[in-house]
Amino acid sequence: MQSQMKKILGVTNGKGSNHVHDDIAFSILSKLPFKSLKRFQCVRKSWSHLFDNPGFMSVYGINFLSNCPNDNHISVLLWESGNQWYSLSGERFENRVMLDWPNLYPDQFNFLKFFSFCSINAILCYESNYFSKLIMDRKIILWNTTTKEMKVIPSSPFELFSPPVELNIKANVKHFARYDLHGFGYDRVTDDYKLIRRTYIQPFFTDYPNLKHYGHDNRDDPFDSDLSLLQDKFLDSFWEVYSLRSNSWKKLNVDMPNCVRGCSSSFYVYLDGVCHWLHIPHRDKYIGACLISFDLSNEVFIITPIPTIVKAQWPQLPKMMWLNKPELGVLNESMAMISYDKTMTFHIFVLGEVGVKESWIKLFTVGPLTSVKTLIGMGKKGEIFFRNKDCEIAWFDLNTKTVEVLGFKGQRFKPKDKILIYSESLLSMKRIQK
Template identity: 25%
Template sequence: MSTGYLPEAIVENILSRLPPKTLIRFRCVSKTWLAFIGTPDFLSKNILIHSILVPNNTAQNPNPPFLLVKAFNNQKHICNFLSYDTLDCLFHFQVKLDFRSPAQDVYLWNPTTSSSSSSSSSGLSRLTPVSPRPNWYVKSVGFGFDPISNDFKVVRVVERFVVFNIFEEGLSKNSFRKEIEAEVYRVSSGLWRQIDLGPVIFGFQWVSTTYMNGVFFWWTKQEVDDKIIAFDFSDEIFKTTSLPEIGNADTYSCKLTVLNSFVAILVIPHDHEVMRSCFEIWPHFVDIWVLIEFGVKESWNKLFTITTPSTWRRPLGFWKKGELFIENGNNQLVLYDPFTKIEKNLQLNGIEEYFGLFPNYFQVVP
């Protein structure tokens, strides 16, 4: 009796339960496996199944993760804290944030000590700057947890424009050079220190950010191609990766997010015929891409495309097993299942274009 053959369905079932990074190595087993593992349908199924097999221990966690839904304008921030497991509202408040110098200062916010009735008890604490640094401005800020040192950290990128003279045909004129530096703040010590940016170049502006497993990510605009920049809070090193081939950056909007412990991007092609205004674009569909291995452009995989109704304003990010949070045309938070195509209105109202979703994977610090 031969035992060297397994039906294709059994092989598919076994492979679909392996971690995605293991599958990448298994593509060299045979041409059949290479073609099979590389299909979007299989990768999509694998990523979602693997997340189900990973045990969820939030019930045993004394400080389970929560989801912060925040709407804001110049006057106030409206914050709703939802259970990450059930999406039930744990608590809600409004707070007015009064920053001294928003372009230069960095604040830590502890929502557990916030009060909706007093700006003095907003839970904000201003981080002492490294040293007086006139003309330096904060370009971007990231916050995360270092599991090795068991410490929360803040990373910020600052920039300034330096004026210098150049000489042409005996005449002098002013020119500008942009300088960029990076600094890290340890919450335990209360101190900043400068770190090396390395070869990483922060472009004109970041497009979107996300956080996962001790690493903060930026999608940044570059002169040639956009890049994703990652900062690891443990080794305090910046790294970059290229984006997949998704076309001209002027023809789409994008969102950086996380799907089941993988960096993912939501790509929304612009259809200028259905634009309601220069800031309000109703997409026809959203492409979902997942990065299996950071730094390897070839490991980007397009999982699937969601056809979107005209009632959507923009996608905000994923939840649990692939459900997608959406801001609809009424500035409300909606949860959409791309497989059943069922929408659930979570009855949370936001402010147009200023509606954010922030998963919290940290323990609550009193």
């Protein structure tokens, strides 16, 4: 490690001095990639406290943002709560074009949910949900925003369930599958697109539609013991992975908690073959608040504890999840997380190594931004998108430390707008499928 650092600093063991002044060393260190800087902290004692040095961190933050890839083919996709999609492009996102997206239920309102903060080779993954009194239909869709190619993901055979025991009740019981999709990404090793989700099998009483689907509170119910037996033995949730190449699902034999239901797309990020999401402890309390990562090639999970300051800001109850929730994103090809408090002061952390809590480093503190009402997304070059108190879409630029309003308003009572990053690609999904 030390010899590698000496090569970087130009230090020799010959007649020249083997001492480099801290100012010169810090200037060089401030330009290193994040992971390299973390490794070199052990070389000198004075370098071990670099992340506690405000002056160094200010310079490092500027250099960090200046190294962000400049890709002119990347645009911003705005999804408004009324299921309208807009492409925003230009240096200040001044170009706005409405997109004609594939709506499976054109005559009905359906709720959409996204599963990454950006597209992958122009492909977006989202879930389309249609609900009525008699029908509940959920479809997972892959859509190429450039070619308009669409793929509806087939159902999993594991969703079909018949109880192997006879229930000693008069009511008719059916079972249906619920799932929480946690990630969509590209596996470079096998040249494949994959999905990772957790599936639940739940009983439904057709003769008693007013009963809860599961976990009903009436402990004097005559068939409660039968349901408990069925739940304990046969209705355990499980993880499964979908492969576009094989167009099929497979079950994983792992014990890993899911994310609390209801998490938005801001909890899901794909980066370099790995899907990441945030876990908020609720029913699965044994692992605590953390970042969960799933390697699409090895199909293994990795847990990374989150910074204490972020965990302290998280709401404790699921019904409060939409308040002050953190966002995941990518800055300069590194995993990033934004947390904010009631004063709308934003803390931006970058992760150096998955699985290591100590590798979270707070790079930026922004605010308080009193004009912010709702955080709606994060760009790859240091943009923080939000709705202001007038319901206008605006963005804060970490490079210039300025706020700009994009010039159009959203719907005041539908605060679920999201900003997604997407790029153009003519690659067809059909080339991967068998």
